[in-house]
Amino acid sequence: MMIFKINWAPNEVFLNLGPLTIYWYSVMFIIAFSLGYYIVQKIYVNDSKPIELVEPLFIYVVFGTLLGARLGEVFFYNWEYFQNNLIEILLPIKKDIDSSMLFGIIDGYKFVGYRGLASHGAAVGIITAMFIYKYKFKYDSVLWIFDRIAIPIAIGGMFVRIGNFFNSEIVGNYTNSNFGVVFQNNGEIFPRHPAQLYEAFGYLLLFILLWNIYWKTDLKKHKGFIFGLFLTCLFSIRILVENVKESQGGDLENTLGLLSTGQWLSIPFVIIGIGLMLYSKKKYA
Secondary structure (H helix, E strand, O other): OOOOEEEEOOOOEEEEEOOEEEEHHHHHHHHHHHHHHHHHHHHHHHOOOOHHHHHHHHHHHHHHHHHHHHHHHHHHHOHHHHOOOHHHOOOOEEEEEEEEEOOOOEEEEEEOOOOOOOHHHHHHHHHHHHHHHHHHOOOOOHHHHHHHHHHHHHHHHHHHHHHHHHOOOOOEOEOOOOOEEEEHHHOOOOOEOOHHHHHHHHHHHHHHHHHHHHHHOOHHHOOOHHHHHHHHHHHHHHHHHHHHEOOOOOHHHHHHOOOOHHHHHHHHHHHHHHHHHHHHHHHOO
16 A cells, blocks of 8 residues: 655745735636636526626626635634734735835735635625625526536635645644645644645535536526535535544634534535525425
């Protein structure tokens, strides 16, 4: 049996343009959104929907994702820090006394991109944005929209977790063996589970599943089924991977115990997903 240990010490910076630094994490988000835009265009053409509806949909998803994910990180995981650094909640900066921004005009901060983002907050943000989008553009069913955007979101989640891997964040527990990844940028010498890659692989498989269901079955006509399956599978993957992931803290974990904050937050989404699939099966039986 072969055992692999990887020493991981990547340069987190993709491109440095003087006062502006572009990180790999940001690049992964750009890839995720760009690929998502292409996939939704393809789906809208197949469903004979006006292609001009894709651009506003994309804008709503982007803002819903970033705002929801950021607020999720703030209130679910890290309020203790952000309550004393309110300016960092919505701006992609971080306090650093040795840094400056905008050619020295702003001292004491550095540009870091949006690195603290929570997937559960992103889910809430996207769902909220889609309800607004539905009423704004007069769709018959918000479930129809959810079924379509679930497909690109699954593959987008994969790229976000790869971005986390470049940042050496959301790491797994120590493996206590010669298998795993040594996150040397964190000053470590022992291998951990690459929890980010476990999740990324799970989301890739989920994307393949949803993609084939949409293109090769009639289940796409059952409003709510694809989205329900998406919620059930995605957050089940999250619950499973949390078992080998280092604790990220949060009030739910500290207060309720037993499970991690990520697991507690995932359970309602799994329940909603199962409910949507049962609803769809009953309605379109």
